[in-house]
Amino acid sequence: MKAGQEYPADNYNKEKELAVNGVLENLKLLKAHIQSSTYDKIKKLGEAEGNASKVAIVMGLISMVAGIVISIFITLNITRPLSEIKKSTGEIARGNFPDDLKLDSPPEITELANAFNLMCAKLKQIDKLKSDFFSLMSHELRTPLTTIKEGTNLMIEGLENGKSTGKQKRLLTIISEESNRLINLVNSLLDLSKMEAGMMAYNFVPTDIARLINKVSREIEPLAENRNIKIHTALNNGSSLIKVDRDRILQVLRNLIGNAVKFTPDGGHVKVSSRMVEEGVNVSVEDTGAGIPADNLSTIFNKYEQVTLGGSNKIKGTGLGLSIVKHIIDAHGGKIWVESTLKQGSVFSFVLPV
Template sequence: MSCSGTVFDINSRIKSKESIRYKLEIEEVLLEISNMFIAPANLEKDIDVALEKIGMLCGAGRSYIFLIRENGTIFDNTHEWCAEGVEPEKNNLQNVLCEECPWWMEKLSNDEVIHIPDVSALPPEAAMEKEVLGKQGIKSLIVLPLYVSGMLAGFMGLDNVVNTGNWGKDDVSILRIAVNLMGMGIQRKRAEKAIHVGEEIYRSMFKNAANLILFVDKKGVIVECNSRVEELLGYRQDELIGRPIKNLIFSDCLKKLKEASDEIERRGFSFNKEYRIFRKDGRPVDVNVNSSGLKDENGHQIQTIFIVEDITERKKAEKLIKESESRYSFLFQNNRAVIMLLDPETGNILDANSAACVYYGYPREKMLSLNIADINILPKEQILEGLEQEKSRDINHFYFIHRLSNGVLRDVERYSYPILMDGKKLLFAIVSDITDNRKMQSELMKAKMEAELASKTKSEFLASMSHELRTPLNSIIGFSDMLLTQNFGPLNDKQLRYVSNISMSGNHLLKLINDILDLSKVEAGKMELKVEEFSVSDLISEVKALLTPLASKKDIQILSTVDKELTTIRADRMKFRQILYNLVDNAIKFTPKDGYVIVEARIEEDQAKIVVRDTGVGISEAEAKKVFQPFTQLENSEYGEQKGTGLGLSLVKKFVEMHAGKIWVESEFEEGSKFIFTIPLNPAN
């Protein structure tokens, strides 16, 4: 028994069937994509579906679309499909600068397909792209340019994040067709959007236009108008439609309407025709009309559009301007001030009033032929440079030396203002002669310097007389105090009273002299600070102890609060004590019986802040302004004039400022007063 048979190689048949099946799949996908983008209902969704089908058909790990923004410098990942297990990158690829991918963008701009079988093998010129792709884990990819309206609008790409590999010619062809279909869909959607936006803009412009818009047919009848008609003419829209336009126009303006109609027939438009038309109530309205013809597809005029602008107010304004110009001319020429009109570009004097001609000594014809450089003694280049700068400022103020026609030089003050005349910016200049004022100021300055020198000499003299003035007084006070002890024999009542008056008057005089001498030392610059570290709380307690007897006479309590953080301060202890003593003593004087004087001390930033507050009736605004002036005493009608030198608060201010501090007063009527001063915790010296 024997067997015979034939062996067939079916591999080629299998490959052929697979190729046919793949081509059928391609045709099916392309047909479906083509149908989607012929008239896309939902463009965004259609693009996502197309990317999925293309990605699956080509075996990609990721397919995507990037669109370039209108500025051409940034692109965004707008659509993305990812195979199962592949991480999406869309959110990470927004606002990408084109300059970050120069090699990539150059190829797309040249309509090249970017086919990268192996990202690791990219050339050196694609180093930036290689880094970006590497971060995303991309092994291979293919990218095709996407065109909209013939312009590069972005690109479509497919990635492989698992293996490297090539895309065949069939894949490239599929992608070419697909990306072109998408571009057509995007283009159609943008066109539809532009048309819709255009229609909306037109409707909005017609409805909300500031001017009245009328559509008039060939017979001169109004067929449509916007809502502005009610405001301008008093008609409702339905009342005006159907009326002949000539019925709205004054009879003496109908000739212009005929001229406009002829112009539209001849060249298609007629601009700036002024008419007077009737309102519904019969009142006239001045209008300016621009009109143009509307034609059908055969070029035949079917309607005329009239854009009507209300110029009633403008007409009134023009009349007022003419009257204003007349008044300006009168005021300019008859003004007693010296006034000129200058050209800032050339320096020429374009106009000058009578006062200017008299002041400079030129007849009007000669004056108008001069340049400002003929009057101002500065170099012409410097003058013109200054005039050019003056044009951009609202007001200019200068001091110059001007030469009169007789050669005499005068000091002048000049104000200039830029004004617009006939579309050109000019300078309106007012000149004042200040020669005599300058001489007076010079003499006053000399007198001031002499007075300051005399004051300084006085201060230096008083500062140097400290010992000579205090020594006799100390003797008087010392011996009178010894007599009061009666250790050298008894005194009768009259003698005791006289000696007591001597002691009190001597102490008062000594305080006055001390204040004057201290103030003189400060003004003469001979007062020095002896900076040391001391406890703020202890010093406040010391001042309270000194002034408590004085306060007790009026049943006034002296209270104090010190911030725990404010322990010590570096300052001149004696001057700080005198500052505080004077402020508390002053507060006691102006606080009624059973009142309070409160001292508060705290840290504020890098400074010690001390507040001395009383429960008096307060200080008026006028007194508060002069309270720190020397030889000024606080007055109050309720408590009468207080005794004192009038130098205490002035010295306080000087001592605070010597510490680089500040002092001020806050007061309200019947709310008492607060004297506040701040001193740095650690002075620079």
């Protein structure tokens, strides 16, 4: 056309159409490429999002587990020493004063444990002073009380042979009975002091427990008959021969059977039984008294512990008998316990190893 020559329209149209088709084809290829690239990027973005979610979940789980572990560690680091302190507090309530509480814990609780140990040491010193005082006073009181008792007995014998009034005899009898009561109290204090100090001597010899039970039952039977109380025995004769300190086990039986009669109302009954068990010889003393409140069952064997029972608040004691009983049973390697139901009675049981 620039040369001034004619150019066929058909050729022009064909070339134009080819050019347009080429452009369109390139545009299609570009479109397809863009779409493919976009899809790939979206897919990669989705995969990245999925991976990020997994990483977030894993990190969350790791953080949660770490938090739980740290919480448990901190909790145990605090609750464990507090549990030890609580346990030691229970020992104090039972009359024991442990001063060896050592805790690996935060400084505040460590200071509390040190203060606790100091308190226990002071309480132990006070308890020892008290025991030493009672022991000393018991020794000092025994001789004059024995003298008073013997002098009173001589006066009673003299009055029986001569002239005397009923009032004089009654007063001397009261003096004699009270002297006996004080002497028994002094002896109990001395026995308990020796037991707590580990100075009580025991003479273990083969003994038939059934015979000891029969002996004590016969001793207490007159007192029971005066109040129409029946003492029943159910004994495992012949197979209860074990090594014990005869005098101390008699002391245990006199205390338990005597208490059963003391706290049983008139017309009631007391049952004493013995039988062989896997651990050794089991002895039980059952009464039909007023029973012991559940709150006092765990402390009934503590020294100076006295329980006011329904209908028996006029009956008083020293609070030493059951503590001495427990010391004797423990020294024999046995165990003692009590079961009781209010208004139905109590059962004191102990086991002595064969």
